[in-house]
Amino acid sequence: MLELQSMETLNEIIAPFIKSVADNPSDIYNEFSLQHELGIFLRNRFPDYKVQFERNVDFFFPGGKSRFSKREIDLTVFSPDRDELKWAIELKFPKNGQYPETMFGFCKDIAFVEELKSEGFSHTGVLILASDHLFYSGSTNGIYGFFRGGRTIHGPIQKPTGGRDVTFDIRGTYDVEWRDVVAPLKYATIESADFLLTN
Secondary structure: OOOHHHOOOHHHHHHHHHHHHHHOHHHOOOHHHHHHHHHHHHHHHOOOOEEEEEEEHHHHOOOOHHHOOOOEEEEEEEOOOOOOEEEEEEEEOOOOOOHHHHHHHHHHHHHHHHHHHHHOOOEEEEEEEEOOHHHOOOOOOOOHHHHHOOOOEEEEEEOOOOOOOOEEEEEEEEOOOOEEEEOOEEEEEEEOOHHHOOO
């Protein structure tokens, strides 16, 4: 059986996938296409594991919905008997502007994958692709600083617009490092901190 431990980080796992995107950038044109193509890639790479889309958290943690920031996981990699919950990956490919709200959504995803790791997934992370330069360059004030200015994501992150009545607490410390795919497309990965794993 091919063990996922042979590729320990999210960056290592997706590096060949990112290269394939650079070679064929038209294959990834929205978030659904990213999810679909990455899912196919992971199924081919790890044929002994289940790779599934949009799995509800109850599938892995019955009765646990109230403990999570979100209900469905974009991509999961796990053993057929569910004894090994190897990867939970959230995906983002923003296309419609709304920069502060979308960046806050990134932070919500980070909080969510931290929760999934605390509950039992061995590895969790977020993969962001962005072709709009305003997601990775421009003003570094407020929430923009996490994604444009190298400010560390940690602690309470407050909703930047509207009623500002929602806050997500990020337990780990994460720096967003944008890497080139093919201009203007860039990507960043965030992998949950190891201390979050409780079992």
